[in-house]
Amino acid sequence: MSTEKYGELTYADVTPKAVYFNRRQILRGMGLAGAALVGAKVFGRLAFPPSSAAADNKLNVSIKSPYSTTEKQTSFEDVTHYNNFYEFGTSKTDPARNAGKFRTSPWTVSVEGECKKPAKYSMDDILKLASLEERIYRHRCVEGWSIVVPWIGYSLNTILKLAEPNEKAKFVAFETFYEPGQMPWATSSGIMLPYVEGLRLDEAMNPLTLLCVGMYGESLPNQDGAPVRLVIPWKYGFKSIKSIIKIRFVKGEPPTTWNRYAPSEYGFYSNVNPNVDHPRWSQATERRLGEIFKRKTLMFNGYSDQVASMYTGMDLKKYY
Amino acid sequence: MPAAIRQILTAKWTKPVVFLACASPLAFLAARAYNGQLGANPVEFLQHFSGDWTLRFLLITLAVTPLRKLLNLPDLIRFRRMFGLFAFFYVCLHFLTYIGPDQAFSFAGMLKDVAKRPFITVGFAGFLLLIPLAITSTSGWIRRLGGKNWQSLHRLIYVAALCGVVHYYWLVKSDHRLPLLYAAILAVLLLYRLAVSFLKH
Numbered sequence: 233m234s235t236e237k238y239g240e241l242t243y244a245d246v247t248p249k250a251v252y253f254n255r256r257q258i259l260r261g262m263g264l265a266g267a268a269l270v271g272a273k274v275f276g277r278l279a280f281p282p283s284s285a286a287a288d289n290k291l292n293v294s295i296k297s298p299y300s301t302t303e304k305q306t307s308f309e310d311v312t313h314y315n316n317f318y319e320f321g322t323s324k325t326d327p328a329r330n331a332g333k334f335r336t337s338p339w340t341v342s343v344e345g346e347c348k349k350p351a352k353y354s355m356d357d358i359l360k361l362a363s364l365e366e367r368i369y370r371h372r373c374v375e376g377w378s379i380v381v382p383w384i385g386y387s388l389n390t391i392l393k394l395a396e397p398n399e400k401a402k403f404v405a406f407e408t409f410y411e412p413g414q415m416p417w418a419t420s421s422g423i424m425l426p427y428v429e430g431l432r433l434d435e436a437m438n439p440l441t442l443l444c445v446g447m448y449g450e451s452l453p454n455q456d457g458a459p460v461r462l463v464i465p466w467k468y469g470f471k472s473i474k475s476i477i478k479i480r481f482v483k484g485e486p487p488t489t490w491n492r493y494a495p496s497e498y499g500f501y502s503n504v505n506p507n508v509d510h511p512r513w514s515q516a517t518e519r520r521l522g523e524i525f526k527r528k529t530l531m532f533n534g535y536s537d538q539v540a541s542m543y544t545g546m547d548l549k550k551y552y
Numbered sequence: 553m554p555a556a557i558r559q560i561l562t563a564k565w566t567k568p569v570v571f572l573a574c575a576s577p578l579a580f581l582a583a584r585a586y587n588g589q590l591g592a593n594p595v596e597f598l599q600h601f602s603g604d605w606t607l608r609f610l611l612i613t614l615a616v617t618p619l620r621k622l623l624n625l626p627d628l629i630r631f632r633r634m635f636g637l638f639a640f641f642y643v644c645l646h647f648l649t650y651i652g653p654d655q656a657f658s659f660a661g662m663l664k665d666v667a668k669r670p671f672i673t674v675g676f677a678g679f680l681l682l683i684p685l686a687i688t689s690t691s692g693w694i695r696r697l698g699g700k701n702w703q704s705l706h707r708l709i710y711v712a713a714l715c716g717v718v719h720y721y722w723l724v725k726s727d728h729r730l731p732l733l734y735a736a737i738l739a740v741l742l743l744y745r746l747a748v749s750f751l752k753h
Contacts, residue, residue: 314592322727325591377593422726493726512671512722521592524653
């Protein structure tokens, strides 16, 4: 439905980053310089210095995923300057400003718990476990906004299968890196940290669940969850845990950060569902970044074909 | 020194200057828009901007009376109506960003939302309460209503400001420091009035 509206735009249609970051110089070159405009510009530059360009860190992507949407992608600038990453601040623009000191190398991810082959992986290991694919997913935040992002990675089940989970493993728990020295809001964000998340084993094994190491052709920027995160496109964004250091197979439903903070507002499942409202606001519509008016939110964020069968017979109002 | 301040407060040119100061957030907004710095979600930016300035101007308006008494500067009254009308101006902007981009100009959709969402209900109530105050802000209306009635009517601003603060508190996800700061300032301003009326009786 809504995918048709934008035609077949791809990553190639996104404004090149070099052009984007130089837009002010380009504008200036065009000689748009009424005195009042210059004044406004100078004021703007003093008050809000331009963001610095990201380092060059291209990833080798060999596979274009059939799961990708053809919807118009959100700009790299928006996806890197409108973030929820409370360790670096509670406003959307804080993480881009405050995540600079975050050291993501060296990095180790520990896979452990109820499995036959627990292991520790370096980032190099993770990048070599499987061929990297690009997956252009819709991403819907519980707050009512959404983006379309060309993520890079491979199915989480690749690394999970290597660990050979045993019969007791029913859930998978995830944990984000935590160190107040590198995270200015670590102790003042209002939520209990380190950030933890969890999935049922079948959800974690679903091929849509992405172990993500990059986006827009490059490795992940710090504020977007460097160096490795999950992307679970049919669940609200907060389930897609960032900067993962631990993956643990467990018997029972693990605690999750937002559920612990407000159990009546954020459930363990948190599947995107236009029919089940957040207690304080509607989930029927969402604002796609870059658009003015809201659009209808789709059941399971439009991924029903791939995931609905995991929830047959479940009351999704009860298990929100 | 107080004489000098009083001279400034009563001078002809101070009103236009204060007016420009009250309108300066709009210049800030225009500069940001021109520089393409309304962020990834300009609608949300405009909503937060107009909401913040509504609350600030409500508090500034409510601060006039205590400051007049405490600083012995009765001439501050010259600016109170302007402050109040600026609060109304910013709340109208705030409402427009809601009825437009959020509700796609659907009156029915808006009413449903107002009925269902407590933080919208209380925000909308605050907005409605300010409308009669803006209408009756002229000298003509003060005369028509009589000073006493007019004053009673305009005490609705206490309720409106309370609605605004609660509206803000209820919509925040986890970091409540800013709404609590507004609530604390409002509490001081209202307690001052309570204390004054208590001492009078």
